Amino acid sequence: MNDSSERTHGPIDPSLKAIVSERRQLIGLAYRLVGSLSEAEDVVQETYTRWYALPTDRREAIASPGAWLTTVASRICLDLLGSARARRERYVGEWLPEPLPGDLEWTTGRPSAADPADRITLDESINMAFLVVLESLTPAERVAFVLHDVFRYAFAEVAEIVGRSPAACRQLASSARRRIRATRVSPAPIARQAELVKDFKKAWEAKDIGALIGLLDPDVRAASDGGGLVKAALHPFEGREEVASYLMSVAHLTSGLELLERDVNGRPGLVLRQAELTVAVFAFHVAEDRIQRIWGMRNPEKLRPWADA
Numbered sequence: 001m002n003d004s005s006e007r008t009h010g011p012i013d014p015s016l017k018a019i020v021s022e023r024r025q026l027i028g029l030a031y032r033l034v035g036s037l038s039e040a041e042d043v044v045q046e047t048y049t050r051w052y053a054l055p056t057d058r059r060e061a062i063a064s065p066g067a068w069l070t071t072v073a074s075r076i077c078l079d080l081l082g083s084a085r086a087r088r089e090r091y092v093g094e095w096l097p098e099p100l101p102g103d104l105e106w107t108t109g110r111p112s113a114a115d116p117a118d119r120i121t122l123d124e125s126i127n128m129a130f131l132v133v134l135e136s137l138t139p140a141e142r143v144a145f146v147l148h149d150v151f152r153y154a155f156a157e158v159a160e161i162v163g164r165s166p167a168a169c170r171q172l173a174s175s176a177r178r179r180i181r182a183t184r185v186s187p188a189p190i191a192r193q194a195e196l197v198k199d200f201k202k203a204w205e206a207k208d209i210g211a212l213i214g215l216l217d218p219d220v221r222a223a224s225d226g227g228g229l230v231k232a233a234l235h236p237f238e239g240r241e242e243v244a245s246y247l248m249s250v251a252h253l254t255s256g257l258e259l260l261e262r263d264v265n266g267r268p269g270l271v272l273r274q275a276e277l278t279v280a281v282f283a284f285h286v287a288e289d290r291i292q293r294i295w296g297m298r299n300p301e302k303l304r305p306w307a308d309a
Helices: 004-009 014-021 023-034 037-053 056-061 065-089 128-134 139-150 155-162 166-183 190-205 209-215 240-253
Strands: 216-225 258-264 267-274 277-287 290-297
Touching: 014 023, 023 037, 023 065, 023 139, 037 065, 065 139, 065 155, 128 139, 128 166, 128 277, 128 290, 139 155, 139 166, 155 166, 190 209, 190 240, 190 258, 190 267, 190 277, 190 290, 209 216, 209 240, 216 240, 258 277
Parallel strands: 216 290
Antiparallel strands: 258 267, 267 277, 277 290
């Protein structure tokens, strides 16, 4: 049966359908590159604007529109990452990637019949711990690594996108890989993560500092992002006693608010709501049967995807 829009307006141009179908992957790529859904959407909007600004004969001469869109989106992200470093130096407090709700349906990428074991899976590449590590890379390292190790682009293709030689792109990805491996700790199974986050929620709601300390790794680190728009800790807390004490102070300020278990970037997390409004989102990294990292998002501009979550 034909789609109702096709019955009303006639068949959809196959080339247009192909272009529109690329949007989900482009947003997924751009989000991993810039760490912000709103900026990723802007990147994709600008990419499509440039596509439709091309003369018709030039568009029709492009053999692979998807490759063209990916190239343009990646280059826009590369430029954006360069300017973002300057912006984040002026950012009030800690800058954290924008957390997303649910299981993230747009985590699609290029399938590969023989993926090397050291490559990052698409599911893994969307979690908060991974996105935070990506922030430590240079813009060129980040783009080369994400395109090659996550989205499976060959270095020859990456070279065309970033404007460097394949050998240089290989070195960029290799450098990024070493830095990521140095900080990477394998997470606990999802079921165990969910158990610990549930126990964390109970202890926090009960204001049981002893129970909280028992759930935290001795070297746990907690960071929050208010963007200068709402109250949030300007610097991370480290060590389970210090983190637990900070959490207790926050718990006393949030009495009466609703704390809910939700998926955050594909991992078990928590959402704090007040009168149906999401006021904070908490992501966790759980490994070796302890909570090792906590990221609290308070910046309302980065909580827009949670309006209906």
